[in-house]
Amino acid sequence: MRPFEYLEPGSLEEAVGLLARPEYGSRPIAGGTDLLAEMKEGVVSPARLVGLSRVPGLRGMEVTADGVAIGTMTTLAEIAAHPTIVSRYEALAQAAGTLATLQIRNMGTLGGNLCQRPRCWYYRHPSVPCLKKGGDRCYALAGSSKYLCILGGDRCYIVHPSDTAVALAALGASVEVHGPGGARWMPVEELFAGPSADVTRENVLGDGELVTCVRLPEPEAGARSVYLKAREREAGDFALASVAAAVRPLGSTVAAASVVLGGVAPVPYRARRAEEYLEGRPVAEVDGAVAGRLAVEGATPMKDNAYKVLLAANLVKRAVARLLDS
Ligand SMILES: Cc1cc2nc3c(=O)[nH]c(=O)nc-3n(C[C@H](O)[C@H](O)[C@H](O)COP(=O)(O)OP(=O)(O)OC[C@H]3O[C@@H](n4cnc5c(N)ncnc54)[C@H](O)[C@@H]3O)c2cc1C
Ligand code: SF4
Known part of the structure; x- marks a missing residue:
């Protein structure tokens, strides 16, 4: 590992100021479970790490009449165990409580989970200069595509690795981003950007910008949600495919539905077509298999990952059954 400087600012303004100087090669570090692994493996070599652990106001959760605000230095274990999250935001509790391992959930933070880098083998290999690292080609095209995307690829075919991002999107969360220009809020989905925007990045954060808070709206009466994930091993494994779904039944009808896929x-x-199918439909007429098929409509699998189409469709079917079967 290359030598680096480690700084611990005592305020958000100081942290942003330190990070806003790209010439120093600065990177924020939260729990370090992803960034330090990248550094040890030689994938990235920042000259300066800006630790966020002493920045006031970034850790903890506040429950208000409008919902819940979660500081991004809150650990995944704290989120998964919080009684309000467990009872009112089931999909988030399930996503945060089952990802990775207990040790990583105890160290890893919400901000780090949302901003972690992709797991593509070729990206993670220090001597493979793929497009995402500024190289000239995607090595996965000639190699293994088993764990890569079936939707939305464009020159790069990663899947977004964060389980909490999928749950937060389904629950209508928004995020606060703090940077040299002040603070701005955006729906969590707008934080992320696919490869067509900039193949070297996965989010819209600019130099010096940090994700500081995630806000979840108060669920409407009767709303419920679920997170289902398929993985190869029971513990410590990323999603082959996952779904976060939320519904609000009104009488015998599905008044609102949200379906978001991970790992694809x-x-x-x-999955807008699945949401459109569910919304306004009498519960008794909902066919989960149809919702599943619509969720993966337009998928274009790669050489080794056609299995994900059926896997994701079946997860949606199971999620719909879990939410609507009485
Ligand atoms: C064996 C293993 C299995 C795993 N399985 C899963 C899984 O199944 N599902 C899953 O979702 N994750 C999984 N992970 C990833 C794990 O959850 C992340 O490593 C962790 O959440 C990162 O949090 P952290 O606080 O340690 O982030 P760090 O390592 O400190 O940071 C990660 C990245 O985010 C940036 N960053 C951190 N905080 C902020 C912020 N507030 N604003 C802007 N940028 C920031 C850092 O610069 C860095 O690039 C796994 C990891 C391992 C090692
Ligand atoms: S999928 Fe993306 S990260 Fe993986 S090798 Fe191709 S360009 Fe690199």
Whole structure:
């Protein structure tokens, strides 16, 4: 690992000021479970790490009449165990509580989980200079595409690795981004960007910008949600495919539905056709298999990952059954 400087600013303004100087090669570090692995493996070599642990106001959760605000230095374990998250934002509790391992959930933060880098083998290999690292080609095209995307690829075919991002998108969360120009809020889905925007990045954060807070709206009466994930091993494994779904039944009808897929696209993928199918439909007439088929409509699998089409469709079918079967 190359030597680096480590700084611990005592305020958000100081942290932003340190990060806003790209000439120093600065990177924010939260729990370090992803960034330090990248550094040890020689994938990235920042000259300066800006630790966020002493920045006031970034850790903790506040429950208000409008919903919940979560500081991005809050750990995944704290989120998964919070009684309000467990009872009112089930999909987030399930996503945060089952990802990675207990050790990583104890160290890893919400901000780090949202901003972690992709897991593509070729990206993670220090001597493979693929497009995402400024090289001239995608090595996955001639290699293994088993874990890559079936929707939204464009020169790069990563899948977004964060489970919490998928749950937050389905729950209508928004994020606060703090940078040299002040603070701005955006829906969580707008934080992420696919490869067609800039193949070297996965989000819209500019130099010096940090994700500081995630806000979840108060769920409407009767709303419920679920997160289902398929993976190869029971613990410590990323999603082959996942779904976060939320519904609000009104009488015998589905008044509102939100369906977001993980593990299938470079960003959390909103399955609009499935949502349109569910919304306004009498519960008794909902066919989960149809919702599943519509969720993956337009998928263009790669050489080794056609299995993901059926896997994601079946997860949606199961999620719909879990939410609507009484
Ligand atoms: C074996 C293993 C299995 C895993 N399985 C899963 C899984 O199944 N699902 C899943 O979702 N994740 C999984 N992960 C990833 C893990 O959840 C992340 O490593 C962790 O959430 C990152 O959080 P952190 O606080 O340690 O981030 P760090 O490592 O500190 O940072 C990660 C990245 O985010 C940036 N960053 C951190 N905080 C901010 C911020 N507030 N604003 C802007 N940028 C920021 C850093 O610069 C860095 O690039 C796994 C990791 C491992 C090692
Ligand atoms: S999929 Fe993206 S990250 Fe993976 S090798 Fe291709 S360009 Fe690199």
